[in-house]
Amino acid sequence: MAVDGLSLSFGGVTALNGVSFTVAVGEIRAVIGPNGAGKSSLLNAVSGLYRPDSGRVWLGGHSFAAVPTDRLAALGVSRTFQNLALFKGLSVLDNVAAGLTHRLRAGVLAQVIGLPTARRERADAYDRAEALLAFLHLEDARDRPVGTLPYGVQKRVELARALVARPRLLLLDEPMAGMTLTEKQELTGCIRVARDDLGATIVLIEHDIGVVMGLSDRIAVLDYGRLIGDGTPEAIRNNQAVIDAYLGVAHDLEAGEGI
């Protein structure tokens, strides 16, 4: 994935101003920056929810002036949202399988009347969902209605659902928001599993600087819509422009506190 000269404004507000960076295959790439820096706008442009004013988004060897949302799955892209978007009354397994069943080739009618192809696709979706539960340590919660689970577990279910289609690129929007320290540690482990064992390239927006420093291979830093830093955690920690604009206000970087 890459973005090349991405610009986007809303009325008089410049959300993105000529942002370019690349994401290597198999990389965990964080995008950080103060509130209003343009992080969500960037993720929304990459996933096709916003149409940039100029610039290109590269996904899987194709470049787009505006990413077609209906082709995201075919391009191997999956994303999560800041606010949970799960079916609260359905079980964990059903929610995870929904990451596949909502776009099965056999249509809804075929599913309902139980044609063999539909049955096979559905069984396959559930097999893959079961496998994902094992990877992300969710087996114990398999049959529980999602709404009854602690928030941190629900976030893991959301990650599992995004992963069930085996995306090549996974976009995570503030995955650690609202989590306890233990939950953050668990989810960090799951994100590593997604990369190491499931082969996903990961781009995440995250405010918790401790998590970002520990998890990312490279970090892109936005400020007022501009890219002001791009490099390894070590390079970003020592980047004066980044310290001035962002890290300088961190309470305690070494302790890994969020800001």
Ligand SMILES: Nc1ncnc2c1ncn2[C@@H]1O[C@H](COP(=O)(O)OP(=O)(O)OP(=O)(O)O)[C@@H](O)[C@H]1O
């Ligand atoms: N749909 C929108 N309509 C109008 N202005 C918007 C819209 N989306 C973003 N903006 C503006 O664009 C700028 C960048 O916002 P964006 O949400 O991308 O920043 P962010 O870095 O994700 O912030 P936060 O960390 O607070 O989520 C802000 O000034 C914001 O008010």
